[in-house]
Amino acid sequence: MRELNAADITQAIASLVQTANTNLPQDMCAALARARAQEVSPVGKDVLKQLEANAHLAARESIPLCQDTGMAVVFADIGQDVHIVGGAFEEAVNKGVRKGYCEGYLRKSCVKDPLFARENTLDNTPAILHVRIVPGETCVFRIAPKGAGSENKSVLRMLVPADGIEGVRKTVLEAVEAAGANSCPPMVVGVGIGGNMEYACLLAKRAAARDLCSENADPRYRALEQELLMAINQTGIGPAGLGGVTTAFAVHIEWAPTHIAQLPVAVNINCHAARHAEIRL
């Protein structure tokens, strides 16, 4: 049994939310540069140029890439041989979010009650926390701040088995078409297939937060990802939705076993500021 201090979790989260919001991952930067070379629309090229300049400036000056620094989505894989000491786990995570958003000059976009007063919590807590208990004595924290522009375009369809691959295709393409300019393309499209209602959504979220260069282990799903990506890039939506051939950088699919009567499909779109950062403790 290894001991992990809650204060170390707080410090790690505080640092991660700042890194994630100001430093675009290297694979996303490379994708922007590649897309600028390939984009045929002059307006699209100019948008991609602005996005590259934005990423450089944000990293250099520690300014958020986007003013919508999101809700702090935290994926925590906790090794079962780790004993967290010196404080409550969830509190440690929220303390880290509070510290990171306040000290890092990040925007506090969280309201306490969604329907009536909508009063800002002023420190961007609480985090959206997804915990898994895993073998071993290591904890992995992955932070994926997610803005509302793209999150608002999420889709869940409870398809039935007869809808098949065609139903999945249609669901994904319709979601992307409806999102259009609003989700700040070029996007990363996360797709969750299987599970049940809430689990399909979580799969889509995990898919959207995957590294851009990550590859699906299953060749059938990998082929479907490629096929969907090609179709999305032929919608004409383009960078910032102003027209072009670069609408998405990737389609990521995560899947899970499901019920004999179900084929749930969830789509969670990440904007071009596909932010995430990870640490192992």
Added chain:
Amino acid sequence: MHTSTVHAITTPLESATARLLRAGDVVRITGHILAARDAAHKRLVACLHAKEPLPVDLHGQVIYYVGPSPARPGRVIGAAGPTTAGRMDPYTPQLLAEGLSGMIGKGMRSAAVVEAIKQYGVPYFAAVGGAGALLGEAITSYTVLAWPELGTEALADMTVVDFPAIVAIDVLGNDIYTMGRKAYQGVKS
């Protein structure tokens, strides 16, 4: 699609200038603009319904849909890119009727807003969503005018210099999002 024209425009935006702009034109905006998003729009329209005076005269004003991140010490503002304009659609026609002369945001607008754009001759500009750090560089002052309790959503005055945007919907109702998508539909990279 013509995209070569670059207009340097200043605020307050004159109607005659607005009428010359066409969807796809690149603009660089200089002068004072207002910052307001969801909560401030709700309050502006609530003032109009209650027949109370607005905190600011909207005539000739350009409104920027933005909720900036806090400024680091020594800076005017943090990241300040556009937010989704469609969420302002329910309030927009009433503000255009009050004399608003331009809007900056990102994303598509409702049919009712496009009609109001044509009726009042008020263009809608798009800035690049998510280029918040870069766009913040074009903002040289930020002063809250009303409702400071709304934080990032407060009604504010901004000075911008050569703020980069594109005409998304012109006064004839031409829409770059529809035109752009059509032009590149089916094209392979």
